Amino acid sequence: MEHSADYVELAAYGPGNELLKPFVKNTDLHYLMLNAAGVSLKNGDMLQTKALTYSYKNGNSFRFPDLSCGPGEALLITGNSGMGKTTLLHLLAGILRPVSGEIDIDEYSIASLSEKKLDRFRGQKIGLVLQQNHFVQSLHVLDNILLATKLAGKSANREKAVGLLQRLKLEDKIYNKPAELSQGQQQLVSIARALINEQTLILADEPTSSLDDTHCHAVAELLIEQAAISHAALVIVTHDQRLQSIFGNTIALR
Numbered sequence: 001m002e003h004s005a006d007y008v009e010l011a012a013y014g015p016g017n018e019l020l021k022p023f024v025k026n027t028d029l030h031y032l033m034l035n036a037a038g039v040s041l042k043n044g045d046m047l048q049t050k051a052l053t054y055s056y057k058n059g060n061s062f063r064f065p066d067l068s069c070g071p072g073e074a075l076l077i078t079g080n081s082g083m084g085k086t087t088l089l090h091l092l093a094g095i096l097r098p099v100s101g102e103i104d105i106d107e108y109s110i111a112s113l114s115e116k117k118l119d120r121f122r123g124q125k126i127g128l129v130l131q132q133n134h135f136v137q138s139l140h141v142l143d144n145i146l147l148a149t150k151l152a153g154k155s156a157n158r159e160k161a162v163g164l165l166q167r168l169k170l171e172d173k174i175y176n177k178p179a180e181l182s183q184g185q186q187q188l189v190s191i192a193r194a195l196i197n198e199q200t201l202i203l204a205d206e207p208t209s210s211l212d213d214t215h216c217h218a219v220a221e222l223l224i225e226q227a228a229i230s231h232a233a234l235v236i237v238t239h240d241q242r243l244q245s246i247f248g249n250t251i252a253l254r
């Protein structure tokens with residue numbers, strides 16, 4: 001049988017241990033891999049949480065409101081300092097494990113995944129902007145962004161990386177090392193890095209905290225646009241009032 005380049009041939013074994021060589025659409029392959037990794041498929045939004053709770057060892061405990069965010073939608077989570085915004089974002093990213101409750105991302109339930117499967121899932125599905133920027137200091141800005149594509153098992157898209165940096169007005173910093181950038185510029189690089197793989201969930205923790213008004217608006221515009229293009233759900237946690245005036249869909253932690 002003839003198959004186009006959109007298909008790949010898999011080596012799989014049938015019930016009698018016979019070698020099967022099914023042809024599978026490329027686009028279905030990652031679902032198969034996740035199924036093989038034991039991730040269950042469910043119906044629902046791109047992101048959905050239910051009855052999520054978390055406790056730090058020192059007794060700080062949280063019960064978070066249920067969240068849902070569809071493809072191409074944006075959700076802003078606000079709240080005063082210490083209300084648990086970063087904690088919630090780390091739960092959504094699988095960096096922290098909930099004490100109870102459910103987190104479904106792109107129809108997969110992540111709460112029960114092993115560390116290894118979760119790492120792979122995060123690499124494939126989540127673009128992450130954390131409060132602390134983690135860069136490889138020996139690599140220049142462009143290579144730090146392209147490293148994210150490599151780690152996600154995707155082919156390097158230099159043109160897109162440069163385009164994102166241009167949109168964030170960083171074109172003259174492409175070949176600088178991270179330590180040569182200001183805090184705000186580093187924040188912009190981490191935003192470009194989170195967007196390069198066009199993942200299905202973009203999570204951003206205070207992405208505009210070090211930015212002036214011009215860059216703040218450029219970042220908000222870019223995040224919304226890229227979420228729409230990639231059909232990604234965008235979740236931002238912040239106490240930046242400027243973002244609250246841009247995003248309509250807001251949940252406040254109290």
Ligand SMILES: Nc1ncnc2c1ncn2[C@@H]1O[C@H](COP(=O)(O)OP(=O)(O)OP(=O)(O)O)[C@@H](O)[C@H]1O
Nearest residue numbers: 056057058060079080081082083084085086087088
């Ligand atoms: N590792 C930890 N161990 C114990 N308590 C923690 C830990 N990390 C955070 N907390 C506590 O949990 C609460 C929520 O912290 P979190 O960082 O999620 O809040 P936040 O809303 O993001 O705050 P901010 O706006 O200041 O960044 C705070 O009271 C904090 O002291």
